[in-house]
C-alpha cells in the first residue's frame with residue numbers, strides 16, 4: 122500500500138480495561154478500524170459504549186491495555202507531540218475573560234508562535250468557521266452555536282490534518298445543529314481534513330459521514346461499520362431520500378442488535 126493510501130488512523134485488536142473501585146470496566150474490546158485520509162467517520166452508540174474512550178486513545182489521552190493503534194504512522198503520543206490533531210469537546214470551553222481571537226490564539230501563544238503568525242492563523246480559522254468580524258467579541262456575546270464554531274476554530278489553529286470532535290453539537294437545539302452540520306460539511310470539503318466525530322444522533326451521523334461506526338456497550342465494541350454511498354455534496358433535504366433512510370435503518374438495526382444481548 123502506498124504512503125498516500127495508508128490509513129491515517131489504524132486500530133488493531135484494541136482493548137482498554139479501566140481498573141475502578143467497583144472492579145474492572147471493559148471500555149473497549151477488540152476494536153479493529155482503519156480510517157483513510159479525508160474520511161468523515163462518526164461513532165454512534167449508547168452511553169458508555171466507549172466512543173469517547175476510543176477518541177481519547179487516538180489522541181494519546183488514554184493508554185490501551187491491549188492491541189495497537191497508530192496515527193499518521195506514529196504512536197498516538199508521538200502524533201500528539203507532532204500536533205497531528207485538533208480536539209473539540211462537547212462544551213465550547215472558551216475563557217470568558219478572553220476575546221474570541223485571544224481564546225483561539227491561546228494554544229498558539231503557549232507553543233510560542235510569533236505574534237504575526239498567531240494573527241494570521243486566527244484570522245484564517247475564523248474565516249473557515251464563518252466568524253470573521255467576531256475576533257474582538259467575548260464568548261458571552263455569541264450564541265451557543267457561534268461559541269461552538271469558535272471552539273472548532275481553536276482546534277483548527279495548528280492546521281492539524283485530523284479533527285477529533287466529541288459530541289460538539291449535542292447541547293444545541295435542532296435548527297442550530299442542522300446549520301452547524303451544513304457548515305461542518307462545507308469546512309470538511311474545503312480543508313480535506315480527516316474527521317472523527319462522536320454523536321448520539323442517527324440523522325447527524327448519516328448526514329455527515331463517509332463511514333459510520335456503530336458501537337455497543339459492556340464491553341464497548343464495534344458492531345457495524347457502514348461505508349456511506351451518499352454523495353459528498355449533501356443538501357439538508359438529502360435526509361428525505363430513500364438512500365439516506367436506508368442507511369439510518371441499518372444504523373438503528375446495529376444499535377438494536379447491540380442492545381439485544383444486554
Ligand SMILES: Nc1ncnc2c1ncn2[C@@H]1O[C@H](COP(=O)(O)OP(=O)(O)OP(=O)(O)O)[C@@H](O)[C@H]1O
Pocket residue numbers: 139140141146147148166167168169170171172173174175341
Ligand atoms: N477514566 C475512567 N476511569 C474508569 N472508567 C472509565 C473512565 N473513562 C471511561 N470509563 C468507563 O468506560 C466506559 C466507556 O466510557 P465512554 O465515556 O468512552 O463512553 P461513551 O460511549 O463515550 O459514553 P457517552 O455517550 O455517555 O459519552 C463507561 O463505562 C465509563 O464509565
